[in-house]
Amino acid sequence: MKRILVMTSLTMILIACQIPFAAAQENSKPVPAFQIFDNLYYVGLDSVCAYILKTSGGLILVDTLYEEFADQIPKSMQQLKLNPKDIKYIIVTHAHTDHTGGANALQALTGARVGMAEGDWQMNGLGTYTSSGGQHRQFKPIRRDLVIKDGDTLTLGDTTIKFYITPGHTPGVTSIEFPVFDQGKRYKAFMFGGMGLNTVNGARVAQQFVDSVKRVMAVPDVQVNITNHPEPAQIFERARKLRARKPGDPHPYVDPEGFRTWLQTTLAAGQKKVEAERAANRP
Template identity: 30%
Template sequence: MSLARSGILGAAVLWAAAFVCPASAADDKDPWNNPHPPFKMGEGLYYVGSNDYAAYLVVTRAGLIVLDGGDAETGKQIVANIRTLGFDPGKVKVLLNSHQHFDHAAGLAEIKRAAPGARLYASAADGPVIAAGGRGDPFLKGERFYYEPVKPDVILKDGQKVSLGGWTLTAHVTGGHTAGCTTWTFPVTVAGRVRQALVHCSATVLPGYKLGKVETYPGITAAFEKSFATWKALPCEMFLASHARFIGLDAKLKALEAGKADAFVDPEGCRAFIDRGEAAFRAELKRQNP
């Protein structure tokens, strides 16, 4: 979630504290939603999100796939970034989502306006919340977290494959951060070699989440447990995620621009990210259940 929408500014490492204080007028500018130049990550794969709210474009012979919509403003940036790359946003056929929080779903409506024929795919748990514009989330309540509703066209099952024009992306329901948080995997050619990409949903335990005996939503603790097992079992060579800061996007982009064609191939970084998330989850679970 963003710091500006919550009223706390600070380093990325403190972003999870974002819901402690209400926003002030001086904090209206969202530091995680600044425009970011789009760029090519692999064959047919592009980054089209903001400086932190990640979004990915897949170019297929049958049309375009967009993964995540960011915030409402990010949605406009995504559409503009697609045009900047020389593609027609109206040719988006498939719209995918990581989870229903506003910083990943509020921009979906803008993309749908640019591509009325695009079909939105969402998980069974998160789809109804997206359809209600963020209302129904068990934790994030209030107008600052709500957004323009978009009704999913397809409700995904765990392990379901979504195919278009020679590309196939697989949905893995990795609940916890939200009940239907969805991690996506797919093969992509990078520097002449086929790699397994993983777009990590999120493993963040938001401040105020209840784990263990008392839960924010029924099954959240078991969902996190299952998700960490899933993430550790999935192939992850090209490490992508729902937030750019999770993957060190700008540092890797500099390496890419300096000639390292496989800068985003980072299996060690992927595993370290998963391990850090699990350690934080277990520490919080222990703190709440001494």
């Protein structure tokens, strides 16, 4: 009897480990915060990312995690000796609860202005996260500060970042081009704000996703891939390499070829989705 119980709990652990990382906030855990570049810090969870971009005029926070983890970002910032009150802008890549859930609380805590694209402001307070688990979850509405438009730039202190509206995963996915520095040397980083096909339904939206991937592929000279979930850009694997880096070694996040390869894979998956949706007669 005892033996059966042991086996059952082991089986349950094994099943739990097979749940996809992005499946639900219940499976997410904090990880120690870390610095990636001179001006870029990781303040996210094991399953979903949030980043601080440091400028001479204050901080920009990209994404806010699940509502349940809103206090994790200030905690992570404390580990990095960064002050949450220095956050001037909060950019939300898209209005699913894993990226926008903490925005309401962080907006209140920091007084920062929150920016999102119009398509996703329409989801404000209604944001659902329709993962394989099928959850429909709400998040607390956010004060509508900034409506990000395609091609907009945002300058804070010495830093200018550029936005691309790349719909598909949601109607208003916001992608960001921004500079990062490694011991003073400048590189071009890019964050594709909605890279998952899990919420893409119908041939029209699938085609929109494909067009967005093509758009990102056309951005010239991207050297660093920063993703809003860790796996696609091997955020943690590269962090381990960064910790072990010897003087003179290249920065493990600088990988233009890896970025292009990943986009090609994402494009192929998107094109397959378009065909599948057409074949199933789902416009």
